[in-house]
Amino acid sequence: MSAIATGAQSPATPWRHEIRAMLALAWPMILTNLGQTAMTATDVMMMGRLGSNALAAGALGSNLYFAPLIFGLGLMLATSPMIATELGRKRHSVRDLRRTVRQGLWLAILVSIPIWIILWNAEAILKAMGQEPALAETAGVYVRWLQWAVLPFYGYIVLRSFISALERPGWALTIVFAAVAFNVLANWCLMFGHLGFPAMGVAGSGLATTLSSVLMFAGMAAVVTLEPKFRRYHLFGRFWRADWPRFVGLLKLGLPIAGILAFEVTIFNAAALLMGLIDAPSLAAHAIAIQIASISFMVPLGLNQAVTVRVGLAYGAGNPEGVSRAGWTAYVMGVSFMTMTALIMLFWPHLLISAFIDVSDPANAVVIGLAVSFLALAALFQIVDGAQAVAAGMLRGLHDTTVPMIYAGIGYWGVGLPLGAVLAFHFGFNGVGIWIGLSAGLAVVSVLLLWRWLRRDRLGLMHQPVI
DSSP states (O other): OOHHHHTOOOTTHHHHHHHHHHHHHHHHHHHHHHHHHHHHHHHHHHHHHHOHHHHHHHHHHHHHHHHHHHHHHHHHHTHHHHHHHHHHHOTTOOHHHHHHHHHHHHHHHHHHHHHHHHHHTHHHHHHHTTOOHHHHHHHHHHHHHHGGGHHHHHHHHHHHHHHHHTTOTHHHHHHHHHHHHHHHHHHHHHHHTOTTOOOOTHHHHHHHHHHHHHHHHHHHHHHHHHSHHHHTTOTTTTTTOOOHHHHHHHHHHHHHHHHHHHHHHHHHHHHHHHHHHHOHHHHHHHHHHHHHHHHHHHHHHHHHHHHHHHHHHHHHTTOHHHHHHHHHHHHHHHHHHHHHHHHHHHHOHHHHHTTTSOTTOGGGHHHHHHHHHHHHHHHHHHHHHHHHHHHHHHHHHTTOOHHHHHHHIIIIIIIIHHHHHIIIIISSOTHHHHHHHHHHHHHHHHHHHHHHHHHHHHTTOTTSOOO
C-alpha cells in the first residue's frame, strides 16, 4: 500500500516541507538584502558618473565606514538566534521576545556612539594609513555625512530580526525597496543638484544613504507598532527599563558573531586599502568587482539569516533531526546558486561592468581590464564564499559562535591577507595577487566551518553545545 493510503509519511516529506519553509523565509530576506545592497550599488554607480577619482574616494570612505559598522551589526544579529530559540522552546512567548528586542535596541544605541567618534575622524585615519591626501579628504567628507546612518540601520536590523523570527519577513522587503527608490531620488538630487537642491557631490551620496536608513527604521517601527501580529508585544513600552541579564546574554552571543563579521569584512576593507596603495585604477576596478560579488552574495546571506531562524527553532524545540535537515537544505541551496553566479562572472564580465562604468570610453580601458581580471578571480571564490556564509548561519542557529570566530580569524587574517599582500607587493601580482589571497582565505574558513558542522552532526551534538 502507498504511504498515503496507510497514513504513513514518506521519508521525503520532511525534506520537502523544509525546502518550502526555507524558501518561504529566505526569498524575502534575499530580496531585502539585495535592496540594501542596491543602495550601496546605486551610490557607487552615481559616483562613477562624477569621475574615477570620486569613485576611488567613495570606495575608500565606504570601506572605512563598513569596518566598524559590521562589528556592531554582529551584535545586532545576536537577536535573531536568541529570538528563534525562545520561539522554538515556547511558541507563544511574549515577554522573552520583548526583552531581547528592547535590549537589542539598547545595544544599538550604545555601540553607535564610539563608531560615530571613529568615523568623524575618517580623513585623518586614511591619511595615517598612507592614502593619497586628496582622496582621503574627499572620502572624509563623504563619511561625515554617511556616519549618521549607523544608528537607524542598527535599529532596523533588530526589528527585522524580530519579524523574521516570527516568519513574517515580507514587511522588511517592502520597506527596504521603498528606501531604495528614495535613495536613488535623493542621490540624484543631492549629488548633482537637481530639483533645486545643492550639488554636494559625494557628500550628497552620504546624506542620501543616511536619510534612507532613517526611513527604513521609521517604517519598521511603524509596522511593529501597528500590525496586529506584532503590536501585542509592545516592543517600545517601558523601553528605558534596564534588563541587564538579557543585555549581557546578547553581548555573550553577539561578540563572537561581531568578531566573525569583522574578520571577514575587514579583510575586504584591507584589500581596498592595499589597492589604494597600488594606484587609483586598481582601486576603482576593485570597487566595481566587489560590488558585483556583493550583489550575488546577498542570496547566501539571505539563506544565512533564514537558516539561523530555522535551525534556532528546531534547536529550541530539542529536535536534532530538524536542526540537521534545516542546515543541509540551506547549504545545498547556497552552494548551487553561487555556482551559477560564478559562471556568469566568467562568461559575461563586460555586461556586468557596464552597469558601473562606461565601457565604450577609451579613458576607462585600464579600469575595465583590471575589473575583468578581478571578476575572473571573484568567480573562483563564489562557491566557497556562499558555503562559508550559509555554514556560519547554520552554526549561529545553535548559538555556536566562538569557535567559528577563531576559524574566521585564522582563514582571513592568518592566511588570506598575508598571502594577498605577499603576492601583490613582493611577487608583483598587484591587484590580482590581493584577489588570490581573498579567495584562499574564504576557502580555508569554508572548509573549517563545514568540518565543525559535520562533527556536530556525526556525534549527535545538534541539541547541545560542543567544544
